[in-house]
Amino acid sequence: MFLYFIIGCCIGSFLCLVAQRLPQGHSIIYPRSHCVNCQHVLAWYELVPLLSICYQRFRCRNCRSKLSPIYFIAECIGGCLSVWLFYFSQRPDGLLIFWFLSAFLLSLMDSFYLMIEGRTLYFIWFILWMTWLIKGEFQWLSFAVLFLISFFLTRYGSEFLGLGDALLLLSWSGGLTLNQLMQLLFLASLLGLLFFFIFLSHDKKSKRVPFVPFLSVALFLLHVW
Secondary structure, three states, X not given: OHHHHHHHHHHHHXXXXXXXXXXXXXXXXXXXXXXXXXXXXXXXXXXXXXXXXXXXXXXXXXXXXXXXXXXXXXXXHHHHHHHHHHHHOOOOOHXXXXXHHHHHHHHHHHHHHOOOOHHHHHHHHHHHHHHHHHHOOOOHHHHHHHHHHHHHHHXXXXXXXXXXXXXXXHHHHOOOOHHHHHHXXXXXXXXXXHHHHHHHOOOOOOOOOOOHHHHHHHHHHXXXX
16 A cells, blocks of 8 residues: 555656646656756655655755645645555546546646646547547536536636636536536535635635636545545
8 A cells, every 4th residue: 555655646746747847838758857946956865755845844955945835735645546546446447547647637737827738638638538438428418518507607707617627627527427517516616615715715815726626626526435
């Protein structure tokens, strides 16, 4: 189980890099991992998941600029997700693994930039839909209902649902029954409201809150239950 956790932490760390670089059009291979503030190339001992960032007290070793807690959180989530998928889950489905990891990646993008990169989303959308269509498991009713809801909200209530959130939900709709879809929307909204009231309600300078992470957590909870 510990090995699965370590592998998951490494995956979470890598997805952080991908989520930061793809929206900016940068390669995910080159250059090596570095501080985004001073461009200091990280040594191997600065890349150890969880331990390095804690030892450095969430600061760059070179310029002492603050490091986002998103890195630490992503590594923890990656480790826990890996343990659940490969240790507690009996037979992890390949498509479910892809679905969870892609949701994780898009959540990180939304957390960093409050947007999701279009080409990445469309690639994920294509893989999910093609698989569900080939298996004959596509949920047409869920897609139709969500299309109407998304059209209405993006046109008349864009402050409640962004275009990226609507497109992401549409890409997921083919794999969710109508009941599951309603549960996902309810759970994500509830989690978002709880997060706002606990962490941001007293912050007068509070910024926009990314919604994709709450959708992803709700997706995971649906499958766990």
